[in-house]
Amino acid sequence: MTLFGYGITTKAIAQKFGNCKIFDDKFSALTIDKQGNEFHPSENFDPEVMDLEVTSPGIPPSHALIQKAKHLVSEYDLFAPDMPFSIWISGTNGKTTTTAMTQALLEKRGSKAGGNIGTPLANLDIDASIWILETSSFTLHYTHIASPNLYILLPITPDHVSWHGSFEAYEKAKLKPLDTMQEGEIALIPEQYADYPTMAMKITYNSAEDLAAYFDFDINKLHFKEPFLSDALLAMAANKILFDETDYDTINQFEIGAHRVEEFRDAKNRLWINDSKATNADATIAALSSYHDKKIFLILGGDDKGADLSALFEVLKDLDVEVFTIGSNSDKLIALTTAIGKTAHACQTLENAVIMIDTHYHNDAIALLSPAAASLDQFSSYAERGKDFMHFVKSLR
Numbered sequence: 001m002t003l004f005g006y007g008i009t010t011k012a013i014a015q016k017f018g019n020c021k022i023f024d025d026k027f028s029a030l031t032i033d034k035q036g037n038e039f040h041p042s043e044n045f046d047p048e049v050m051d052l053e054v055t056s057p058g059i060p061p062s063h064a065l066i067q068k069a070k071h072l073v074s075e076y077d078l079f080a081p082d083m084p085f086s087i088w089i090s091g092t093n094g095k096t097t098t099t100a101m102t103q104a105l106l107e108k109r110g111s112k113a114g115g116n117i118g119t120p121l122a123n124l125d126i127d128a129s130i131w132i133l134e135t136s137s138f139t140l141h142y143t144h145i146a147s148p149n150l151y152i153l154l155p156i157t158p159d160h161v162s163w164h165g166s167f168e169a170y171e172k173a174k175l176k177p178l179d180t181m182q183e184g185e186i187a188l189i190p191e192q193y194a195d196y197p198t199m200a201m202k203i204t205y206n207s208a209e210d211l212a213a214y215f216d217f218d219i220n221k222l223h224f225k226e227p228f229l230s231d232a233l234l235a236m237a238a239n240k241i242l243f244d245e246t247d248y249d250t251i252n253q254f255e256i257g258a259h260r261v262e263e264f265r266d267a268k269n270r271l272w273i274n275d276s277k278a279t280n281a282d283a284t285i286a287a288l289s290s291y292h293d294k295k296i297f298l299i300l301g302g303d304d305k306g307a308d309l310s311a312l313f314e315v316l317k318d319l320d321v322e323v324f325t326i327g328s329n330s331d332k333l334i335a336l337t338t339a340i341g342k343t344a345h346a347c348q349t350l351e352n353a354v355i356m357i358d359t360h361y362h363n364d365a366i367a368l369l370s371p372a373a374a375s376l377d378q379f380s381s382y383a384e385r386g387k388d389f390m391h392f393v394k395s396l397r
Contacts, residue, residue: 002022002053005058010054013078015122016123023042023044023065028041029041043064050071051071057136057141074143076133079121079126084127086130087132087150088150090135090136090137091153097231100257101234101235105247106130115134116135116139138160145180148181151189153189157280175196178193178198178200188241212233214237217233217246218248225290226290259385260278264390271366272366273287279371279375281311281312284312288319291366295321296322297322297324298322299357299369300370302372303373304372321342324344324356325353326349326350
């Protein structure tokens with residue numbers, strides 16, 4: 001078996017099967033491990049002598065390995081013959097939370113969660129009753145064989161445009177499972193895709209209220225507000241569809257993960273919010289909705305991958321907000337903020353932004369890190385960005 005890239009996905013495959021040929025740009029010479037796995041520089045790949053290539057999902061279609069491959073499949077395709085009943089969860093924002101919430105509800109039914117949420121398919125138990133898979137657009141782009149039994153699609157907004165080449169291509173990847181689903185299977189999707197052709201039964205929604213009405217859920221019995229309310233309702237919908245069960249107690253015990261609208265206070269008892277996981281404009285808009293009646297000191301910036309941020313700045317027009325910019329798109333953000341008549345502060349780094357906000361902060365305000373951009377221009381991950389943010393704030397005196 002040939003593997004492209006040596007990340008979490010392909011490492012697990014190599015460890016499970018052994019005797020794999022692995023091609024990665026970071027290898028400069030051939031080496032072999034104890035399981036017989038061979039590690040080759042990318043330029044040594046010869047498509048004429050390979051009969052199956054499995055790619056790491058993050059490798060873009062433009063990469064030479066992908067361009068040369070003749071038998072390319074995804075991790076999902078590789079395990080399709082052994083995949084148990086599967087729930088795939090995708091969309092732009094909220095898929096990690098929705099996947100974790102669904103697992104919390106279905107764990108007693110023998111489910112296992114994985115995919116993009118952290119556990120590669122090679123490490124999942126094939127004897128589990130259900131696989132709940134957080135599914136990225138990268139994986140979907142390369143998947144041609146595998147198909148979900150239940151597909152839960154959160155709203156699609158522009159993201160990963162540079163990887164896919166266009167928003168339309170990104171959107172097409174997210175809708176791709178509908179092409180292969182069969183009669184008797186169910187797709188829970190946004191209303192705007194109601195006319196998308198599929199053999200699966202479609203249940204559509206526009207809002208949390210739509211979901212509550214369709215499945216007869218009582219929103220007042222839930223402890224979540226947006227952006228997590230819709231995530232909870234989608235997870236509950238999976239439980240309702242499969243087992244006709246409504247479990248308010250279990251879902252209300254679910255704790256939201258770190259770096260997503262995570263509130264904490266500094267030494268002066270001022271409220272700060274760590275929303276480092278907001279790597280696109282739509283996630284930031286969702287976070288802002290919870291604080292629209294406050295004065296907001298908003299930290300924006302990073303690698304926005306060329307995304308159109310106009311929708312975000314339309315929202316900011318109507319808010320009492322000051323913007324503090326960091327990262328590689330700082331100049332772009334300064335121009336957009338100035339254009340809507342709001343105050344912008346060029347901070348360059350996250351630490352500088354925290355220090356500057358400290359001098360402006362008053363008790364009627366909130367300070368929000370919700371960057372609307374990826375972190376890799378200055379950090380190893382959104383998690384490192386969030387941890388550093390909390391450290392800088394807690395160091396204020």
